[in-house]
Structures are given as C-alpha cells and as structure tokens.
Amino acid sequence: MRPSRLRRSQLAVPGSSEKMLRKAAESAADHVFCDLEDAVAPIAKVGARDTIAWALNNLDWGKKTRCVRINDVSTEWCHGDIITLVEQAGANLDTIMLTKPMCVADVLFLDRMLNQLERKHKLERKIGIEVLIEEVQGLQNVEAISTCSERLECLIFGMGDYAASQGIDTREIGSNGSYPGDIFHYARFRITMAARSAGLDAVDGPFANFKNEEGYVTEATRAKSLGMVGKWAIHPSQIEPALRIFTPSARQVERARKMEAAYQEAEAQGLGAVQVDGVMVDVAVIRLARNTIAQADLYGL
Numbered sequence: 121m122r123p124s125r126l127r128r129s130q131l132a133v134p135g136s137s138e139k140m141l142r143k144a145a146e147s148a149a150d151h152v153f154c155d156l157e158d159a160v161a162p163i164a165k166v167g168a169r170d171t172i173a174w175a176l177n178n179l180d181w182g183k184k185t186r187c188v189r190i191n192d193v194s195t196e197w198c199h200g201d202i203i204t205l206v207e208q209a210g211a212n213l214d215t216i217m218l219t220k221p222m223c224v225a226d227v228l229f230l231d232r233m234l235n236q237l238e239r240k241h242k243l244e245r246k247i248g249i250e251v252l253i254e255e256v257q258g259l260q261n262v263e264a265i266s267t268c269s270e271r272l273e274c275l276i277f278g279m280g281d282y283a284a285s286q287g288i289d290t291r292e293i294g295s296n297g298s299y300p301g302d303i304f305h306y307a308r309f310r311i312t313m314a315a316r317s318a319g320l321d322a323v324d325g326p327f328a329n330f331k332n333e334e335g336y337v338t339e340a341t342r343a344k345s346l347g348m349v350g351k352w353a354i355h356p357s358q359i360e361p362a363l364r365i366f367t368p369s370a371r372q373v374e375r376a377r378k379m380e381a382a383y384q385e386a387e388a389q390g391l392g393a394v395q396v397d398g399v400m401v402d403v404a405v406i407r408l409a410r411n412t413i414a415q416a417d418l419y420g421l
C-alpha cells in the first residue's frame with residue numbers, strides 16, 4: 121500500500137539556505153522539498169547536502185511531508201545526492217524527488233540505489249519517489265514511468281523546463297501568456313491520467329511571478345479541476361492560496377458526508393439511487409463524494 125501524504129502546497133526551498141530551511145519548517149506548507157537542483161549553484165551543491173541533512177534531522181517539521189529534490193541522472197551529483205541524504209538523514213526523509221527523468225531506467229536507477237542504501241543503513245521505512253515530468257521525452261514515456269516502481273507516489277508537471285524542452289514560446293514560468301486556450305492543458309491532463317491510473321498523486325509545478333496571486337490562483341484552479349492534488353509554492357506567499365484551493369470547503373465536506381449517509385441507507389433498503397437536496401445520488405455520484413471524504417480525512421477536516 122502506498123502511503124497517503126500531504127501535498128497541497130509543495131514549498132520549494134534552496135537547500136543551501138539554512139535560513140530558508142528554518143522558515144520552511146515553520147511554514148504552513150504541508151509538503152516541503154529541500155532543493156539540490158536548480159535553486160542551488162553548482163559550487164554550493166555538495167555542501168547543501170549536509171545543510172539539508174542537518175535540517176531534516178534537527179528542525180521540527182510537524183506533519184509535513186519531507187522531500188529532497190535531487191539532481192538528474194545525467195549529472196555528476198545525482199548518485200552523491202542520494203547516498204549522502206539517505207546515509208545522513210534517511211530516517212527523517214519521506215520522499216526523494218527526481219528531476220528530468222526521460223524514461224523508466226532513470227527512475228529505476230534511484231529505486232535500486234534506495235534498495236541498497238536502505239539495506240545498508242537498516243532503514244525500516246521505505247523512502248518514496250516523486251518524479252518531475254519536465255522533458256518532452258519524460259512526457260512521452262509518462263505512462264511507463266508511472267508504473268515502474270513500487271516507491272512511486274507522485275508525478276509533478278514541471279512546466280518551466282518542459283516549456284524549454286518543447287521550445288514553447290514563453291517568458292514567464294507557469295503563465296499561460298497569450299496562447300488562445302490553456303497551453304498546459306494537454307500535459308496536465310496526460311500526467312494526471314497516468315498518475316490516477318497508477319494510483320499516484322499528480323501535482324502542478326511552479327508559477328514564477330509570486331507577486332501575481334491572481335495568475336497563481338487561475339493556474340492552481342485549472343490543475344485542481346483536472347484532478348491534481350496540489351501545486352508548488354516557490355515563495356511563502358503562494359502557500360495560502362494553494363491550501364485554500366486544494367482543500368475541500370466545509371460545505372463540500374458536509375454535503376459529501378450527507379450523501380454518503382443517504383446512499384448507505386438507500387443501499388440497505390435495496391435502492392441504487394436516492395435524492396439528496398434535490399440531486400440524484402447513485403454509484404457514480406457517490407464516488408465523487410467519496411473522493412471529497414477521502415481528502416477531508418487526509419487533511420483532518
């Protein structure tokens with residue numbers, strides 16, 4: 121069974137900044153990924169491993185999902201990132217986020233490394249894998265990637281690198297620009313389908329202009345509508361909007377529980393459909409309501 125984890129707001133934190141790591145631990149985000157990749161300069165990457173391990177071991181992360189984003193398998197840092205983090209902080213690490221996987225083999229490299237390191241360090245809890253779909257090859261192989269490892273928990277759409285990989289004409293990461301329609305619709309839809317089909321979470325990536333809350337809300341709402349469970353925050357100001365958008369409202373939860381109760385009662389009486397407040401509730405409707413109830417349970421509502 122895959123663990124259910126919180127991922128409504130995935131906060132990106134440069135792993136070289138002790139100050140920001142402290143702020144991240146205290147933040148309201150329910151998932152934090154300590155970054156070793158693009159937010160850390162090449163000269164600081166090796167040192168940042170120790171800083172992140174210290175932060176994971178010594179700060180109070182509350183109920184947050186604790187994740188480390190590592191450099192991709194084509195770099196000289198990938199294997200060292202995995203070894204140092206698991207060796208120093210494996211017991212305090214929930215997941216590792218792999219950047220730029222192109223194909224199944226890239227994910228299996230991380231999976232096999234974790235097998236060896238967990239045995240070596242006698243870790244009792246398995247470390248999960250989250251992957252960033254941010255290359256055109258990665259998107260083309262997303263279905264195969266999504267089922268290649270038992271450790272997989274989450275697929276994330278990384279639209280910044282993805283735009284560069286495809287040659288999309290954009291100047292601001294995460295924005296729709298002047299494209300007539302939603303420029304990210306296809307990628308989000310395909311990634312969310314692959315994720316759901318494999319029993320994984322799907323999460324939406326960054327929105328760089330953190331002063332533009334309206335733009336962030338538009339993009340997060342689109343992701344939520346398609347079935348994604350959260351969105352990145354690259355700045356603390358983006359945490360609250362993500363939590364608001366990806367948490368079902370008290371009214372939605374109350375209604376879902378009311379539907380569930382009415383449906384169970386109907387079923388006991390041999391009925392397949394019933395009405396609740398003028399709306400038909402049958403097997404399909406109850407599935408939607410149960411999605412809301414599952415979220416409410418996960419978020420402690």
Ligand code: COA
Pocket residue numbers: 131132133134139140141143144155158159326353354355356
């Ligand atoms: N995590 C934790 N704390 C953060 C943060 C983050 N991602 N981004 C900013 N903060 C802190 C700042 O340190 C600052 O703290 P202070 O008030 O105690 O000084 C406060 O939040 C307000 O930040 P602000 O001054 O508005 O921005 P900044 O100029 O310090 O930082 C960025 C702006 C973009 C450099 C910063 O938000 C950042 O590094 N974001 C993450 C980038 C990243 O991880 N990219 C890779 C994934 S796309």
Ligand code: MG
Pocket residue numbers: 158219254278280281
């Ligand atoms: Mg990237």
